[in-house]
Amino acid sequence: MTAVAQPAVATRGPLDDAHEQLADACRVLGYDEGTMKMLAAPRREVTVSIPLRRDNGDIEVLTGHRVQHNLSRGPAKGGLRFSPHVDLDEVRALAMWMSWKCALMDLPYGGAKGGVTIDPAGYSEAELERVTRRYTSEILPVIGPNKDIPAPDIGTDERTMAWMMDTVSVASGYTVLGTVTGKPVSLGGSLGRASATSLGVAQIAFAALNHLGMAYDATTAAVQGFGKVGRGAARFLHLAGIRVLAVSDAFGGVWNPAGLDIPALEAHVDGTGSVVGFTGAQPIDNAALLTAEVDLLVPAAVEGVLHEGNAGDVRARLIVEGANGPTTTAADAILAERGVLVVPDILANAGGVVVSYFEWVQANQAYWWSEAEVEARLADRMTSAWHQVLAEAEALELSLRAAATCLAVRRVAEAHRQRGLYP
Structure with a gap:
């Protein structure tokens, strides 16, 4: 059995790449250093301790993060990752990329990401439920359908989202379907979200x-x-x-x-x-x-x-x-x-957040679409974004990555400009 190779060991990490991509876009767009710093800085970061009672009675303390990179275009949106490799810089990078992804797909969201440093394979289902519920309760003040909407990522799934939704709902005193996406269809999830x-x-x-x-x-x-x-x-x-x-x-x-x-x-x-x-x-x-x-x-x-x-x-x-x-x-x-x-x-890979947006819209209006409707709307969004990125790349003689980042950064920066700085 051959193990999957890990990323090359290097002094640079994902956050360095994310910052360099942003800096390149700001140079192309002609933005000053202050604007670049504003776009680079996360709006909010939360790091929490997660005490866990293992099935054998032992106590273990895990660490979780939630980073909200940008909120100028709407509530934050981003996945929750359970992985032994999770660290704060990784979560920061992923949250920034989510800001650009949501803006590129013209979704009314900012970017966020969450993570718990844990290897799910080493824990029982009951232990994972306790971790999820404790993590959710710790970040409860900063999440919700109008604040920050988590979704599945590496090491999490629709079951994890059901636990999160229930934890928020119990604390709220009523069922809050729109607080997460990627839920089971029976709990307000969208047809077509899994694929x-x-x-x-x-x-x-x-x-x-x-x-x-x-x-x-x-x-x-x-x-x-x-x-x-x-x-x-x-x-x-x-x-x-x-x-x-x-x-x-x-x-x-x-x-x-x-x-x-x-x-x-x-x-x-x-x-x-x-x-x-x-x-x-x-x-x-x-x-x-x-x-x-x-x-x-x-x-x-x-x-x-x-x-x-x-x-x-x-x-x-x-x-x-x-x-x-x-x-x-x-x-x-x-x-x-x-x-x-x-x-x-x-x-x-923006299809997931696009249909997460569809799920959030459906939950907020309590009206669900057919799978064919979801897939048709997804195809429209993906095709439109492809043509926009391709046109930007050809007009400015950029790579597709640089063109996509420029389009997204421009949209976020414009939202910043229109809203102004407070106070």
Whole structure:
């Protein structure tokens, strides 16, 4: 069994990349240093202790964070991550990227992110519920449907959101469906939310392939990550006729030069919990997957997997970022020099927050849409954003990432300007 490679060890982290992307956008837009500092600074940060009584009676104290980066365009929006790698700088970076993502998709939100430093695999369901409810109660003063609306992320799911919603509702004295998104449909969740990020990634991949003149049936792909985002993305690519040659998860990867049978692979994962051991494929480690001979690469797991050490070996012609921050700034420069088209995360994986917005709207008006309506509205948003970013990139001779960031930063800065500074 081959473990998935971790991001390259370096002194830089995601927050450094986020700040550099913002600084580059401010230079292009002609903003002064004061405006840049205002856009870089989080509006609010909360760090909390989470005492947990383990099932065996032992007491453990965990640490949680919630960062609200910007609130100028509306209440904050962002996921909650349970991971042993969570730290405050990571949460700050992810919150900033959420601000740009929401603005790029023209959603009435600012950006936020939350995290608890915990490995969910080492805890029982009852323990995870206690952690979730205590974390929620600690950040209760700063969250709510008109303040900050959490959603699932790495290590959390619709069950986690149900616990959060119930904790807020009990404290409020009535059911507050709009306090989180990504809930079970039976508790006010939206149809189509579970697959929204994956479907958005696929829709953007199709738009990029069309732009490059690449026929789907002649395109090969590799997907790094087979969880919330990667699994659905692989399925949608496969259904479109693209041959997915390789996928990986936290335990290893599989490769078949003739193309993987994605439905069979999904059944295997449902039965075993991993892609490892799938018949009709050979093992591949994560490092080899990222540099495999494919046309399309979808990094859909964690930050920083494409870095200075491997970007020069990437063979894909197109990279569509399913994860947040999978490509470092140094890797971006190398890939651009080599002519690799990179579709940035704030565009490519925005389907989740778009349908989260739809869920919030439905909860607030107590009227739910059909799955077909949700998917049609999602396609409209994703396609519109793609064309806006492409036009900005061509007009200003920028990369897609720089163009997307400029569009988003301009919208947030304009909201700041229109609202003014207080006092």
